Amino acid sequence: MDESWLNEFRKDPPADWAESLRVRLQETETPDISPDLSSRRPFRRLIPALAGIVLAVGIVSIPAVRASAVSFLALFRVVNFVAVPVDSGRLRALNDSHLDLERLIGDHVQVLVDSGPPRSMASTSEAEAVAGFQLKMPGWLPPDTRIIETAVIGERAAQVTADSKRLEEVLDTLGISDLRMPAGLDGHTVTVRVPPIVMVRFESGGRSPRRTRFFQAPSPEITMPAGVDSSVLGEIGLRVLGVPKDTARQFAAAMDWNTTLIVPIPPTAQSFRQVEIGGKPAVAISYQPPDESPTTMLLWSSGGRVFGMQSIQSYEQVIAMADSVR
């Protein structure tokens, strides 16, 4: 039976529009699910240094535990964020050193679960199904705001084996001679599990769209053998970040390293402050990438979940959006 009449409504897309869309898509990259803190200007140059610092701190100190006769493994989960400004001299020393921090770290990392690249989702419902948890979303958004992208990066897990000698090379490079890695650290393994992360990108406005990226994930979990002096390791981590000697010692002794994640604040950040989001402690970082709008990055944790919000909306609006997340 002739069905050609059913094709009467088909037509070719306008050529100039098709070409402009093609060009625009060519410029589209795989979704960038990482907050600007780790992937974009002005932080790009800090990646190796921060990776090294976070690892040096992370391997042995952030989730550090108190000795326990009954538990072999201790578990770290993020409850609090504490901002620590990174000393620019420290970064220069690391950048100028001959230490290949990524290689130094990579030699001792065994990837247990590889998430693969971030995956774009057709809807937040699809993201929930893929990530395996129900999304919490802002109850308030600036006028005319819509979702323009949703992406998920799958679960990742890795096992890191501590190597005191190499980590002490970092201390030596930074001229930290009064602290040494605790004895018996060598060979201990730390397992890091990062659950799936969901990123929802919002856009508001017309010709000059203002975009917000909202991240959420169950808290990362880090397990490591008990018996390590948490305050000593924490102190080493803080010193690596450039915190002065006395301050680092007091800070390390007072902090609960089982639940507190250190957020290194690069020197390029214009300001940072400790705030409250939904009654929970949060870190708000302000910075302005070259040729881009002033940006606010918020990090907080609530109900076992870690949230990040990065936006060029006004600071007050970003706080209001974050405060309305339910």
Added chain:
Amino acid sequence: MTAAPDWDAVYRAELPRVYNFFRYRLGDVPEVEDLTSRTFEKAWRARDRYRSDIAGFATWLLSIARNVAIDHIRARRMHLPLELAVDVPSQSITPEDAMLQGSDAERLASLLATLPEREREVMALKYGAGMTNRAIARATGLTESNIGTILHRTVQTLRDRWERRE
């Protein structure tokens, strides 16, 4: 080793399918280009997932288009300005009137506009996007025989109206 897909070729092949899906789904409306763009922008970022399965990519692309269309229809319902009601003429032109007045394309568009949502979506996937019954079944969650039945009845209904005009 699998050669990298020619994404330009994929784009050239898939753009008309998505574009015409929206035409059949929503009519000759100005939003068709915007909705097509939105669909590709969502899919393009994740295209590497389909490096070895271009057929899977095409089906996934249409599933995104379906969701984009659904969101658009919902938003259109929610945001239809009240003042538009003032401009509605008391003797508005019915789809049937439009069919009698216009070109074949306009006539078909008018007839498609009279279909229930489900039938219109299936017609858009079949004749706008050029999908097979099996692919439509996969995309919609209906059985292939169900799709066949819906298409048969819908085409028959449209044919009757189309021929009645002649």
